Amino acid sequence: MAEAAAPAPRVRPDGILALGGVCLLAVAPPVLEALQADYLLPTLTRMLAYGLAAAALDLVLGYGGLVSFGHSAFLGTGAYVAAALLHHANRGTPVVAWPFVVSGTSEALIILPAAAAVAGILAILIGAISLRTRGVHFIMITLAFAQMVYFLVLAVPEYGGTDGLMLPGPWRVGGFPVQSDAPRYWFAFVLVLLFMLVAQRAIQARYGLALRGARQNERRLLALGYPVFAIRLLAFTLSGACTGVAGALLADVAMFVSPDLLSWQRSGELIIMVVLGGQGTLIGPLIGAFVLLALEEELSAVTEHWMLVLGPILLLCVLLFRRGIWGMVSRAAYSG
Amino acid sequence: MPTGLRRNRQHTLHRFRIWLFLSPNGAPFRSCPMYPTLLLEQTLNGFTLGVMLFLLAAGLTLIFGVMDVINLAHGSLYMAGAFASAAITARTGSFAAGLLAGVVVGAAFALLLELALIRRLYTRAHLDQVLATFAVILIANETVKILFGPQPIFAAPPRSLSGSVELLPGVLYPAYRLAIIAAGLLAALFLWWLIGRTRLGMLIRAGTTHRQMVQALGVNIKALFAIVFAIGGALAGLAGAMAAPILAVQVGMGEQILILAFVVVVIGGLGSVRGAFLAALLVGLTDTMSRALLPWLMRDLLPPAAADQVAANLSSVAVYLLMAVVLALRPRGLFPAHG
Numbered sequence: 232m233a234e235a236a237a238p239a240p241r242v243r244p245d246g247i248l249a250l251g252g253v254c255l256l257a258v259a260p261p262v263l264e265a266l267q268a269d270y271l272l273p274t275l276t277r278m279l280a281y282g283l284a285a286a287a288l289d290l291v292l293g294y295g296g297l298v299s300f301g302h303s304a305f306l307g308t309g310a311y312v313a314a315a316l317l318h319h320a321n322r323g324t325p326v327v328a329w330p331f332v333v334s335g336t337s338e339a340l341i342i343l344p345a346a347a348a349v350a351g352i353l354a355i356l357i358g359a360i361s362l363r364t365r366g367v368h369f370i371m372i373t374l375a376f377a378q379m380v381y382f383l384v385l386a387v388p389e390y391g392g393t394d395g396l397m398l399p400g401p402w403r404v405g406g407f408p409v410q411s412d413a414p415r416y417w418f419a420f421v422l423v424l425l426f427m428l429v430a431q432r433a434i435q436a437r438y439g440l441a442l443r444g445a446r447q448n449e450r451r452l453l454a455l456g457y458p459v460f461a462i463r464l465l466a467f468t469l470s471g472a473c474t475g476v477a478g479a480l481l482a483d484v485a486m487f488v489s490p491d492l493l494s495w496q497r498s499g500e501l502i503i504m505v506v507l508g509g510q511g512t513l514i515g516p517l518i519g520a521f522v523l524l525a526l527e528e529e530l531s532a533v534t535e536h537w538m539l540v541l542g543p544i545l546l547l548c549v550l551l552f553r554r555g556i557w558g559m560v561s562r563a564a565y566s567g
Numbered sequence: 568m569p570t571g572l573r574r575n576r577q578h579t580l581h582r583f584r585i586w587l588f589l590s591p592n593g594a595p596f597r598s599c600p601m602y603p604t605l606l607l608e609q610t611l612n613g614f615t616l617g618v619m620l621f622l623l624a625a626g627l628t629l630i631f632g633v634m635d636v637i638n639l640a641h642g643s644l645y646m647a648g649a650f651a652s653a654a655i656t657a658r659t660g661s662f663a664a665g666l667l668a669g670v671v672v673g674a675a676f677a678l679l680l681e682l683a684l685i686r687r688l689y690t691r692a693h694l695d696q697v698l699a700t701f702a703v704i705l706i707a708n709e710t711v712k713i714l715f716g717p718q719p720i721f722a723a724p725p726r727s728l729s730g731s732v733e734l735l736p737g738v739l740y741p742a743y744r745l746a747i748i749a750a751g752l753l754a755a756l757f758l759w760w761l762i763g764r765t766r767l768g769m770l771i772r773a774g775t776t777h778r779q780m781v782q783a784l785g786v787n788i789k790a791l792f793a794i795v796f797a798i799g800g801a802l803a804g805l806a807g808a809m810a811a812p813i814l815a816v817q818v819g820m821g822e823q824i825l826i827l828a829f830v831v832v833v834i835g836g837l838g839s840v841r842g843a844f845l846a847a848l849l850v851g852l853t854d855t856m857s858r859a860l861l862p863w864l865m866r867d868l869l870p871p872a873a874a875d876q877v878a879a880n881l882s883s884v885a886v887y888l889l890m891a892v893v894l895a896l897r898p899r900g901l902f903p904a905h906g
Contacts, residue, residue, distance in 0.1 A: 298694045363894070368833060371833050375830050
């Protein structure tokens with residue numbers, strides 16, 4: 232593991248590489264425009280949003296050692312919260328009429344915290360029960376809870392059931408409507424960057440150390456007096472909330488939400504992104520999201536049966552490249 | 568509160584009372600799903616689903632208990648069994664041949680999977696097992712789509728079982744569903760005998776509780792694992808073959824029931840076949856009863872079209888709610904096999 236190698240040099244090669252990637256992403260819109268490929272920008276935004284979700288999942292999966300197979304619940308919840316607020320703002324009807332009135336809004340600076348809050352509360356509820364269990368139990372239980380959320384959302388006729396819901400229009404950021412692709416991309420980019428910086432700090436801090444310690448030796452941490460359950464629940468909640476934000480971003484990019492976002496296959500894809508990019512690296516899952524979505528996009532253009540190609544690739548990754556893409560890069564950077 | 572709503576609520580309460588007392592002569596309440604004859608029907612429906620779930624969950628829980636492997640591809644074994652049985656039944660015209668084909672294909676697919684892939688994953692983290700078997704699902708689904716096309720296939724029950732049986736005067740029930748229940752109970756009995764009364768079963772039980780010790784005593788653990796996997800595959804294939812005539816045989820059919828089977832395994836306690844049996848019946852009954860009862864209750868609160876949709880989805884939630892309650896009370900399930 233990268234984190235075990237202690238005295239880090241001031242400037243690490245993989246750090247430079249990561250910084251280069253960030254710079255590349257920052258200038259993507261004008262570059263793509265110059266190349267007359269700006270139709271790719273929504274795809275890039277989608278990748279960023281999925282990358283955020285995958286990196287958030289990495290907090291519990293990579294650092295916490297908790298394999299959550301139910302993160303689609305938070306992704307979908309965030310997306311549906313955004314869609315519901317926009318939908319009701321357009322209709323002029325309240326989202327919730329009882330016990331207190333919550334009216335719709337098209338302001339992203341309200342929508343995103345709302346998505347984070349609802350997904351976070353859901354994560355507290357699911358986490359409080361699921362975290363009482365370990366290993367395979369935890370995998371199956373998070374999966375089952377995600378299914379429960381899936382059917383609950385389907386049961387609300389107001390939001391289109393299986394057909395999904397079209398968003399009435401784009402949201403506004405600070406009062407300004409986000410009409411074109413570039414500002415939307417930058418908005419997502421800033422959010423992802425913020426998350427990365429904050430999460431990186433949290434992982435390095437005492438809290439992150441305790442979270443990683445709980446993965447490696449739960450009994451010892453308990454003996455040292457750490458509240459392991461609370462530490463894990465906090466990680467699960469933060470992860471759920473950030474995944475909810477990613478869901479809201481996805482809803483805004485696609486202008487559409489459907490129960491597909493809540494389906495268990497989405498949870499599976501998020502896990503694939505994390506493992507493909509390298510678990511426990513934060514940057515890795517972002518790369519994993521880019522690679523997986525690009526693969527899907529490319530393969531589905533070549534053949535209708537692209538899953539038949541993706542499946543074996545995935546198998547090879549699991550069997551041979553266990554560290555993931557970023558894991559191998561940073562390992563090479565250390566040894567070289 | 569509007570008076571109409573209040574009246575509706577009282578009406579609903581009244582129906583609940585009827586449900587509680589199971590009024591036998593309530594002529595105006597014949598539409599109530601808890602009317603005794605309908606209750607019998609729903610109970611049997613619940614058992615049908617229950618034994619199907621048991622056939623899947625038994626394999627899953629054994630594979631987990633003995634080998635500590637989480638196998639997402641178990642639903643693909645079920646799908647393979649269903650497709651094999653539908654194809655062979657259509658070709659030969661014999662349902663028995665189809666059933667046999669389902670079982671054989673399920674077991675063979677499971678063996679292949681164990682030898683080629685799962686064997687390499689025993690020492691790996693659960694995460695790797697999840698990912699690898701998820702990849703198997705993708706491959707299996709796409710292969711079936713290429714072989715049989717994306718359209719669902721409909722299979723007919725055998726002619727000898729296509730009629731109905733009169734259980735009580737005036738209460739007809741499809742013979743085929745009764746046959747499924749009987750076959751499921753037989754399979755459960757067989758498993759009970761296999762695990763509780765044979766040498767192989769003794770090894771399986773020992774493998775569930777003291778894995779290292781069994782290995783240390785010189786048992787051919789590789790063969791044991793392969794056999795357990797094949798048994799699980801045969802049971803899943805049997806479930807698929809039996810489900811073919813009452814469900815649409817289509818790509819993705821495995822995943823829906825797989826997740827329910829997971830719920831059964833979790834409620835029953837990982838590694839416990841007895842727990843899986845009771846939990847499967849419990850889950851089957853919960854699902855069927857909520858499906859029958861909820862639309863009827865919600866008809867008072869919502870317009871009929873919306874009520875049916877809402878109730879159908881809410882009743883899917885009932886099973887997961889059951890799981891949440893069981894886990895909140897007993898995090899290790901009802902009958903945990905590991906000490």
